[in-house]
Amino acid sequence: MKKISDSAVRRLALYQRFLQEAADAGLDTISSGDLAERGGTTSAQVRKDLSLFGSFGKRGLGYEVQELLREIREILGVDRTWKVALVGAGKIGSALFSYRDFQKRGFRISAAFDSDPAKVGSDMGGVTVRADEEMDRRLRDEGIEMVIVAVPAEAAQAVVDRVVNAGVRAILNFAPVRLRVPRGVALRNVDLTLELEGLSFALTGR
Amino acid sequence: MKKISDSAVRRLALYQRFLQEAADAGLDTISSGDLAERGGTTSAQVRKDLSLFGSFGKRGLGYEVQELLREIREILGVDRTWKVALVGAGKIGSALFSYRDFQKRGFRISAAFDSDPAKVGSDMGGVTVRADEEMDRRLRDEGIEMVIVAVPAEAAQAVVDRVVNAGVRAILNFAPVRLRVPRGVALRNVDLTLELEGLSFALTGR
Protein backbone atom coordinates (compact mmCIF):
# COMPACT_ATOMS: atom_id res chain seq x y z
CA MET A 1 0.00 0.00 0.00
CA LYS A 2 1.26 3.44 -0.90
CA LYS A 3 2.28 5.90 1.75
CA ILE A 4 -0.57 8.03 3.02
CA SER A 5 0.43 11.43 4.28
CA ASP A 6 -0.43 12.54 7.74
CA SER A 7 -2.43 15.45 6.47
CA ALA A 8 -4.48 13.19 4.24
CA VAL A 9 -5.38 11.07 7.27
CA ARG A 10 -6.36 14.17 9.21
CA ARG A 11 -8.62 15.30 6.41
CA LEU A 12 -10.16 11.87 6.14
CA ALA A 13 -11.06 12.03 9.81
CA LEU A 14 -12.62 15.41 9.17
CA TYR A 15 -14.66 14.16 6.24
CA GLN A 16 -15.91 11.44 8.51
CA ARG A 17 -17.17 14.04 10.93
CA PHE A 18 -18.92 16.01 8.21
CA LEU A 19 -20.46 12.87 6.82
CA GLN A 20 -21.79 12.08 10.27
CA GLU A 21 -23.36 15.52 10.39
CA ALA A 22 -24.81 15.08 6.93
CA ALA A 23 -26.19 11.70 7.91
CA ASP A 24 -27.74 13.19 11.04
CA ALA A 25 -29.27 15.89 8.87
CA GLY A 26 -30.82 13.17 6.77
CA LEU A 27 -28.88 13.83 3.57
CA ASP A 28 -28.60 10.95 1.13
CA THR A 29 -25.77 12.14 -1.05
CA ILE A 30 -22.98 14.67 -0.78
CA SER A 31 -20.53 16.01 -3.33
CA SER A 32 -16.80 16.50 -3.02
CA GLY A 33 -17.54 20.22 -3.21
CA ASP A 34 -19.80 20.06 -0.17
CA LEU A 35 -17.22 18.17 1.82
CA ALA A 36 -14.51 20.55 0.71
CA GLU A 37 -16.42 23.62 1.76
CA ARG A 38 -17.00 22.33 5.25
CA GLY A 39 -13.40 21.26 5.61
CA GLY A 40 -11.84 24.40 4.24
CA THR A 41 -10.24 22.61 1.34
CA THR A 42 -10.96 22.06 -2.35
CA SER A 43 -13.10 19.52 -4.11
CA ALA A 44 -10.07 18.22 -5.99
CA GLN A 45 -8.33 17.60 -2.69
CA VAL A 46 -11.28 15.65 -1.37
CA ARG A 47 -11.42 13.49 -4.46
CA LYS A 48 -7.68 12.92 -4.43
CA ASP A 49 -7.80 11.91 -0.79
CA LEU A 50 -10.57 9.44 -1.38
CA SER A 51 -8.94 8.11 -4.52
CA LEU A 52 -6.06 6.89 -2.39
CA PHE A 53 -8.36 4.18 -1.13
CA GLY A 54 -10.73 3.47 -3.97
CA SER A 55 -13.53 5.10 -5.86
CA PHE A 56 -16.62 5.56 -3.83
CA GLY A 57 -18.66 8.11 -5.75
CA LYS A 58 -21.05 8.17 -8.64
CA ARG A 59 -20.26 10.60 -11.45
CA GLY A 60 -22.86 13.26 -11.75
CA LEU A 61 -24.29 12.45 -8.36
CA GLY A 62 -21.68 12.59 -5.67
CA TYR A 63 -21.21 10.20 -2.76
CA GLU A 64 -23.82 8.21 -0.96
CA VAL A 65 -23.49 9.53 2.59
CA GLN A 66 -24.02 6.30 4.51
CA GLU A 67 -21.80 4.31 2.21
CA LEU A 68 -18.91 6.77 2.23
CA LEU A 69 -19.19 7.11 5.98
CA ARG A 70 -18.94 3.37 6.34
CA GLU A 71 -15.95 3.23 4.00
CA ILE A 72 -14.06 5.98 5.76
CA ARG A 73 -14.73 4.53 9.16
CA GLU A 74 -13.32 1.28 7.95
CA ILE A 75 -10.29 2.95 6.43
CA LEU A 76 -9.57 4.82 9.65
CA GLY A 77 -10.23 1.74 11.71
CA VAL A 78 -12.86 3.47 13.79
CA ASP A 79 -15.52 0.91 12.97
CA ARG A 80 -14.64 -0.77 16.24
CA THR A 81 -13.79 0.01 19.83
CA TRP A 82 -10.23 0.65 20.95
CA LYS A 83 -8.89 -0.10 24.39
CA VAL A 84 -7.08 2.91 25.72
CA ALA A 85 -5.19 3.53 28.94
CA LEU A 86 -4.33 6.80 30.56
CA VAL A 87 -0.98 7.32 32.24
CA GLY A 88 -0.90 10.32 34.53
CA ALA A 89 -4.05 11.26 36.42
CA GLY A 90 -3.24 14.90 36.98
CA LYS A 91 -5.34 17.82 35.80
CA ILE A 92 -4.96 17.20 32.11
CA GLY A 93 -5.18 13.45 32.50
CA SER A 94 -8.45 13.51 34.37
CA ALA A 95 -9.93 16.07 32.03
CA LEU A 96 -9.12 13.71 29.16
CA PHE A 97 -10.56 10.84 31.07
CA SER A 98 -13.96 12.41 31.23
CA TYR A 99 -13.84 13.73 27.68
CA ARG A 100 -17.10 12.43 26.31
CA ASP A 101 -16.08 12.46 22.65
CA PHE A 102 -13.50 9.75 23.12
CA GLN A 103 -16.12 7.35 24.38
CA LYS A 104 -18.54 8.44 21.70
CA ARG A 105 -15.98 7.79 18.99
CA GLY A 106 -15.08 4.36 20.19
CA PHE A 107 -12.02 5.09 22.30
CA ARG A 108 -12.66 3.50 25.67
CA ILE A 109 -10.32 4.47 28.45
CA SER A 110 -10.42 1.37 30.58
CA ALA A 111 -7.37 1.84 32.76
CA ALA A 112 -5.56 4.70 34.45
CA PHE A 113 -2.21 4.87 36.18
CA ASP A 114 -0.38 7.35 38.36
CA SER A 115 2.73 7.30 40.47
CA ASP A 116 1.27 9.60 43.13
CA PRO A 117 0.08 7.45 46.08
CA ALA A 118 -2.51 10.11 46.85
CA LYS A 119 -4.20 9.42 43.53
CA VAL A 120 -3.83 5.65 43.46
CA GLY A 121 -7.05 3.95 44.42
CA SER A 122 -9.26 6.90 43.62
CA ASP A 123 -12.16 6.31 41.30
CA MET A 124 -12.53 8.08 37.97
CA GLY A 125 -15.95 7.34 36.58
CA GLY A 126 -15.82 3.64 37.24
CA VAL A 127 -12.14 3.15 36.60
CA THR A 128 -9.77 2.88 39.53
CA VAL A 129 -6.45 4.66 39.29
CA ARG A 130 -3.73 2.04 39.65
CA ALA A 131 -0.20 2.35 40.90
CA ASP A 132 2.52 2.93 38.41
CA GLU A 133 4.14 -0.39 39.29
CA GLU A 134 1.11 -2.30 38.13
CA MET A 135 1.10 -0.62 34.76
CA ASP A 136 3.24 -2.95 32.69
CA ARG A 137 1.38 -6.06 33.76
CA ARG A 138 -2.07 -4.56 33.45
CA LEU A 139 -1.44 -3.09 30.01
CA ARG A 140 -0.77 -6.59 28.79
CA ASP A 141 -3.46 -8.33 30.81
CA GLU A 142 -6.15 -5.92 29.71
CA GLY A 143 -5.02 -5.89 26.11
CA ILE A 144 -4.56 -2.14 25.96
CA GLU A 145 -3.94 -0.94 22.39
CA MET A 146 -3.34 2.78 22.84
CA VAL A 147 -1.94 4.86 25.65
CA ILE A 148 -2.43 8.52 26.44
CA VAL A 149 0.60 9.95 28.17
CA ALA A 150 -0.17 12.86 30.47
CA VAL A 151 2.79 12.88 32.82
CA PRO A 152 5.43 15.58 33.40
CA ALA A 153 7.99 16.00 30.65
CA GLU A 154 10.80 14.45 32.71
CA ALA A 155 8.84 11.24 33.24
CA ALA A 156 7.46 10.81 29.73
CA GLN A 157 10.28 8.98 27.97
CA ALA A 158 10.53 6.35 30.70
CA VAL A 159 6.79 5.80 30.62
CA VAL A 160 6.82 5.44 26.86
CA ASP A 161 9.65 2.93 26.94
CA ARG A 162 7.73 0.76 29.37
CA VAL A 163 4.48 1.13 27.49
CA VAL A 164 6.09 0.12 24.22
CA ASN A 165 7.70 -2.77 25.97
CA ALA A 166 4.30 -3.88 27.16
CA GLY A 167 3.24 -4.21 23.54
CA VAL A 168 1.38 -0.95 22.99
CA ARG A 169 1.77 0.32 19.43
CA ALA A 170 0.06 3.73 19.58
CA ILE A 171 0.75 6.63 21.88
CA LEU A 172 -0.82 10.03 22.26
CA ASN A 173 1.62 12.23 24.11
CA PHE A 174 0.74 15.43 25.97
CA ALA A 175 4.11 15.96 27.59
CA PRO A 176 6.13 18.75 26.01
CA VAL A 177 9.05 16.59 24.92
CA ARG A 178 10.18 14.87 21.75
CA LEU A 179 9.82 11.20 22.47
CA ARG A 180 11.73 8.38 20.89
CA VAL A 181 9.76 5.33 19.86
CA PRO A 182 10.90 2.33 17.84
CA ARG A 183 9.82 2.00 14.24
CA GLY A 184 6.35 0.52 14.08
CA VAL A 185 5.00 2.45 17.04
CA ALA A 186 2.66 5.30 16.15
CA LEU A 187 3.18 8.49 18.09
CA ARG A 188 1.22 11.72 18.04
CA ASN A 189 2.06 14.75 20.06
CA VAL A 190 -0.28 17.34 21.45
CA ASP A 191 2.04 20.13 22.41
CA LEU A 192 0.00 22.92 23.88
CA THR A 193 2.75 25.44 24.41
CA LEU A 194 3.92 24.90 20.85
CA GLU A 195 0.47 25.84 19.62
CA LEU A 196 0.41 29.06 21.59
CA GLU A 197 3.87 29.87 20.34
CA GLY A 198 2.60 29.36 16.82
CA LEU A 199 -0.10 31.91 17.50
CA SER A 200 2.47 34.22 18.99
CA PHE A 201 4.47 34.02 15.79
CA ALA A 202 1.40 34.72 13.69
CA LEU A 203 0.68 37.85 15.70
CA THR A 204 4.28 38.95 15.68
CA GLY A 205 5.55 38.17 12.21
CA ARG A 206 3.16 40.60 10.60
CA MET B 1 8.43 38.92 4.16
CA LYS B 2 8.25 35.51 2.57
CA LYS B 3 5.70 32.96 3.64
CA ILE B 4 6.85 30.78 6.50
CA SER B 5 5.33 27.34 6.60
CA ASP B 6 3.50 26.13 9.61
CA SER B 7 5.86 23.25 10.08
CA ALA B 8 8.85 25.57 10.01
CA VAL B 9 7.31 27.59 12.84
CA ARG B 10 6.66 24.43 14.83
CA ARG B 11 10.26 23.38 14.42
CA LEU B 12 11.47 26.80 15.42
CA ALA B 13 9.51 26.53 18.64
CA LEU B 14 11.11 23.18 19.21
CA TYR B 15 14.60 24.50 18.63
CA GLN B 16 13.84 27.15 21.18
CA ARG B 17 13.05 24.47 23.71
CA PHE B 18 16.26 22.58 22.98
CA LEU B 19 18.28 25.75 23.19
CA GLN B 20 16.75 26.43 26.56
CA GLU B 21 17.83 22.98 27.68
CA ALA B 22 21.28 23.53 26.29
CA ALA B 23 21.49 26.87 28.06
CA ASP B 24 20.41 25.27 31.33
CA ALA B 25 23.07 22.64 30.81
CA GLY B 26 25.59 25.42 30.50
CA LEU B 27 26.53 24.89 26.86
CA ASP B 28 28.00 27.84 25.03
CA THR B 29 27.58 26.71 21.45
CA ILE B 30 25.48 24.20 19.61
CA SER B 31 25.60 22.94 16.03
CA SER B 32 22.77 22.44 13.59
CA GLY B 33 23.48 18.74 13.88
CA ASP B 34 22.91 18.81 17.63
CA LEU B 35 19.65 20.63 17.25
CA ALA B 36 18.59 18.30 14.48
CA GLU B 37 19.24 15.20 16.49
CA ARG B 38 17.14 16.36 19.40
CA GLY B 39 14.32 17.42 17.12
CA GLY B 40 14.26 14.33 14.97
CA THR B 41 15.16 16.22 11.83
CA THR B 42 18.29 16.89 9.77
CA SER B 43 20.99 19.48 10.13
CA ALA B 44 20.17 20.86 6.70
CA GLN B 45 16.59 21.37 7.78
CA VAL B 46 17.68 23.26 10.84
CA ARG B 47 19.94 25.52 8.85
CA LYS B 48 17.28 26.09 6.22
CA ASP B 49 14.75 26.99 8.87
CA LEU B 50 17.06 29.47 10.48
CA SER B 51 18.13 30.91 7.15
CA LEU B 52 14.55 32.05 6.63
CA PHE B 53 15.22 34.72 9.20
CA GLY B 54 18.89 35.51 8.91
CA SER B 55 22.23 33.92 9.55
CA PHE B 56 22.98 33.41 13.16
CA GLY B 57 25.81 30.91 13.20
CA LYS B 58 29.55 30.92 12.86
CA ARG B 59 31.03 28.57 10.30
CA GLY B 60 33.16 25.94 11.86
CA LEU B 61 31.74 26.64 15.28
CA GLY B 62 27.97 26.42 15.31
CA TYR B 63 25.56 28.72 17.06
CA GLU B 64 26.07 30.66 20.23
CA VAL B 65 23.35 29.23 22.46
CA GLN B 66 22.30 32.40 24.24
CA GLU B 67 22.32 34.45 21.10
CA LEU B 68 20.33 32.01 19.01
CA LEU B 69 17.87 31.55 21.84
CA ARG B 70 17.36 35.29 22.00
CA GLU B 71 16.91 35.51 18.23
CA ILE B 72 14.40 32.69 18.06
CA ARG B 73 12.43 34.04 20.97
CA GLU B 74 12.23 37.33 19.19
CA ILE B 75 11.20 35.72 15.91
CA LEU B 76 8.46 33.76 17.63
CA GLY B 77 7.40 36.77 19.63
CA VAL B 78 7.83 34.96 22.92
CA ASP B 79 10.23 37.54 24.28
CA ARG B 80 7.28 39.12 26.02
CA THR B 81 4.13 38.22 27.93
CA TRP B 82 0.84 37.58 26.17
CA LYS B 83 -2.53 38.24 27.69
CA VAL B 84 -4.71 35.22 27.26
CA ALA B 85 -8.31 34.53 28.17
CA LEU B 86 -10.03 31.21 28.62
CA VAL B 87 -13.56 30.69 27.41
CA GLY B 88 -15.21 27.62 28.90
CA ALA B 89 -14.30 26.62 32.41
CA GLY B 90 -15.23 22.96 32.16
CA LYS B 91 -12.88 20.06 32.74
CA ILE B 92 -10.54 20.79 29.86
CA GLY B 93 -10.71 24.51 30.40
CA SER B 94 -9.73 24.38 34.03
CA ALA B 95 -6.99 21.87 33.34
CA LEU B 96 -5.56 24.31 30.82
CA PHE B 97 -5.91 27.12 33.25
CA SER B 98 -3.61 25.50 35.74
CA TYR B 99 -1.17 24.27 33.12
CA ARG B 100 2.08 25.58 34.51
CA ASP B 101 3.95 25.68 31.19
CA PHE B 102 1.75 28.41 29.78
CA GLN B 103 2.68 30.73 32.59
CA LYS B 104 6.30 29.71 32.38
CA ARG B 105 6.40 30.46 28.66
CA GLY B 106 4.86 33.87 28.98
CA PHE B 107 1.24 33.10 28.29
CA ARG B 108 -0.72 34.57 31.17
CA ILE B 109 -4.34 33.56 31.44
CA SER B 110 -5.81 36.60 33.11
CA ALA B 111 -9.51 36.09 32.46
CA ALA B 112 -11.94 33.21 32.29
CA PHE B 113 -15.54 33.02 31.14
CA ASP B 114 -18.32 30.50 31.30
CA SER B 115 -22.02 30.50 30.59
CA ASP B 116 -22.84 28.13 33.45
CA PRO B 117 -24.10 30.18 36.43
CA ALA B 118 -22.78 27.47 38.72
CA LYS B 119 -19.25 28.23 37.60
CA VAL B 120 -19.51 32.00 37.41
CA GLY B 121 -17.95 33.65 40.41
CA SER B 122 -15.76 30.70 41.31
CA ASP B 123 -12.09 31.33 41.74
CA MET B 124 -9.45 29.65 39.59
CA GLY B 125 -6.06 30.38 41.04
CA GLY B 126 -6.66 34.06 41.54
CA VAL B 127 -8.83 34.62 38.49
CA THR B 128 -12.58 34.83 38.90
CA VAL B 129 -14.74 33.10 36.34
CA ARG B 130 -16.96 35.73 34.75
CA ALA B 131 -20.33 35.42 33.10
CA ASP B 132 -20.48 34.92 29.41
CA GLU B 133 -22.29 38.26 28.97
CA GLU B 134 -19.35 40.17 30.35
CA MET B 135 -16.93 38.58 27.93
CA ASP B 136 -17.01 40.98 25.03
CA ARG B 137 -16.51 44.05 27.18
CA ARG B 138 -13.83 42.51 29.36
CA LEU B 139 -11.82 41.16 26.45
CA ARG B 140 -11.48 44.70 25.21
CA ASP B 141 -11.00 46.35 28.59
CA GLU B 142 -8.32 43.95 29.66
CA GLY B 143 -6.58 44.04 26.31
CA ILE B 144 -6.73 40.29 25.77
CA GLU B 145 -4.63 39.20 22.79
CA MET B 146 -5.32 35.48 22.58
CA VAL B 147 -8.26 33.33 23.51
CA ILE B 148 -8.42 29.65 24.31
CA VAL B 149 -11.78 28.21 23.35
CA ALA B 150 -12.82 25.21 25.43
CA VAL B 151 -16.58 25.15 25.00
CA PRO B 152 -18.80 22.48 23.46
CA ALA B 153 -18.67 22.16 19.69
CA GLU B 154 -22.12 23.68 19.18
CA ALA B 155 -21.17 26.85 21.03
CA ALA B 156 -17.72 27.36 19.57
CA GLN B 157 -18.48 29.30 16.37
CA ALA B 158 -20.64 31.83 18.20
CA VAL B 159 -17.93 32.34 20.80
CA VAL B 160 -15.31 32.81 18.13
CA ASP B 161 -17.39 35.35 16.27
CA ARG B 162 -17.78 37.43 19.39
CA VAL B 163 -14.16 37.08 20.36
CA VAL B 164 -12.98 38.19 16.94
CA ASN B 165 -15.42 41.04 17.10
CA ALA B 166 -13.86 42.09 20.38
CA GLY B 167 -10.55 42.52 18.60
CA VAL B 168 -8.81 39.26 19.43
CA ARG B 169 -6.54 38.08 16.62
CA ALA B 170 -5.39 34.67 17.82
CA ILE B 171 -7.47 31.70 18.89
CA LEU B 172 -6.58 28.27 20.17
CA ASN B 173 -9.59 26.03 19.69
CA PHE B 174 -10.24 22.79 21.54
CA ALA B 175 -13.76 22.24 20.27
CA PRO B 176 -14.03 19.53 17.64
CA VAL B 177 -15.34 21.76 14.87
CA ARG B 178 -13.91 23.58 11.89
CA LEU B 179 -14.23 27.23 12.77
CA ARG B 180 -14.50 30.10 10.36
CA VAL B 181 -12.42 33.15 11.11
CA PRO B 182 -11.82 36.23 8.97
CA ARG B 183 -8.52 36.64 7.21
CA GLY B 184 -5.99 38.09 9.59
CA VAL B 185 -7.10 36.06 12.57
CA ALA B 186 -4.78 33.21 13.52
CA LEU B 187 -6.47 29.97 14.45
CA ARG B 188 -5.01 26.73 15.71
CA ASN B 189 -7.00 23.65 16.46
CA VAL B 190 -6.29 21.00 19.02
CA ASP B 191 -8.57 18.22 17.95
CA LEU B 192 -8.14 15.35 20.36
CA THR B 193 -10.43 12.86 18.71
CA LEU B 194 -8.74 13.51 15.39
CA GLU B 195 -5.42 12.56 16.94
CA LEU B 196 -6.73 9.29 18.27
CA GLU B 197 -8.29 8.56 14.91
CA GLY B 198 -4.92 9.16 13.35
CA LEU B 199 -3.47 6.54 15.67
CA SER B 200 -6.31 4.22 14.83
CA PHE B 201 -5.45 4.55 11.17
CA ALA B 202 -1.80 3.85 11.85
CA LEU B 203 -2.69 0.66 13.69
CA THR B 204 -5.22 -0.38 11.09
CA GLY B 205 -3.68 0.53 7.76
CA ARG B 206 -0.95 -2.04 8.10
Add this chain to the structure above:
DNA sequence: TATATCTTGTGAAATCATTCACAAGCTCGC
Protein backbone atom coordinates in the same frame (compact mmCIF):
# COMPACT_ATOMS: atom_id res chain seq x y z
C1' DT C 1 -32.86 8.21 -27.96
C1' DA C 2 -30.63 12.54 -27.84
C1' DT C 3 -29.34 16.61 -25.10
C1' DA C 4 -28.08 19.28 -21.19
C1' DT C 5 -26.19 19.22 -16.77
C1' DC C 6 -23.70 17.33 -12.92
C1' DT C 7 -19.83 15.42 -10.65
C1' DT C 8 -16.34 11.93 -10.33
C1' DG C 9 -11.57 10.04 -10.96
C1' DT C 10 -7.11 10.98 -12.47
C1' DG C 11 -2.97 12.10 -15.31
C1' DA C 12 -0.27 16.29 -15.84
C1' DA C 13 1.27 20.71 -14.09
C1' DA C 14 2.32 23.63 -10.49
C1' DT C 15 3.58 24.58 -6.02
C1' DC C 16 5.71 23.70 -1.74
C1' DA C 17 9.07 21.36 1.40
C1' DT C 18 13.09 18.67 2.21
C1' DT C 19 17.54 16.95 1.24
C1' DC C 20 21.96 17.18 -1.09
C1' DA C 21 26.31 18.87 -1.77
C1' DC C 22 29.76 22.07 -1.63
C1' DA C 23 32.18 26.67 -1.43
C1' DA C 24 33.39 29.66 2.08
C1' DG C 25 34.36 31.06 6.87
C1' DC C 26 36.11 30.14 11.34
C1' DT C 27 39.27 27.89 14.96
C1' DC C 28 43.00 25.38 16.58
C1' DG C 29 47.57 23.52 16.80
C1' DC C 30 51.92 23.82 15.32
Add this chain to the structure above:
DNA sequence: GCGAGCTTGTGAATGATTTCACAAGATATA
Protein backbone atom coordinates in the same frame (compact mmCIF):
# COMPACT_ATOMS: atom_id res chain seq x y z
C1' DG D 1 50.88 32.00 8.96
C1' DC D 2 49.46 27.62 7.22
C1' DG D 3 47.04 23.28 6.97
C1' DA D 4 43.59 20.32 9.00
C1' DG D 5 39.17 19.89 10.61
C1' DC D 6 34.63 21.64 11.51
C1' DT D 7 30.24 23.73 10.46
C1' DT D 8 27.51 27.23 8.26
C1' DG D 9 24.60 29.16 4.46
C1' DT D 10 22.56 28.27 0.21
C1' DG D 11 21.71 27.17 -4.76
C1' DA D 12 20.26 23.06 -7.11
C1' DA D 13 18.04 18.55 -7.05
C1' DT D 14 14.76 15.77 -5.40
C1' DG D 15 10.49 14.47 -3.35
C1' DA D 16 5.80 15.32 -1.72
C1' DT D 17 1.49 17.54 -1.91
C1' DT D 18 -1.89 20.32 -4.02
C1' DT D 19 -4.23 22.20 -7.84
C1' DC D 20 -5.69 22.08 -12.62
C1' DA D 21 -8.26 20.50 -16.23
C1' DC D 22 -10.83 17.37 -18.66
C1' DA D 23 -12.63 12.79 -20.39
C1' DA D 24 -16.08 9.80 -18.96
C1' DG D 25 -20.05 8.13 -16.30
C1' DA D 26 -24.44 9.18 -14.35
C1' DT D 27 -29.11 11.37 -14.19
C1' DA D 28 -33.02 13.96 -15.78
C1' DT D 29 -35.87 15.75 -19.26
C1' DA D 30 -38.14 15.72 -23.43
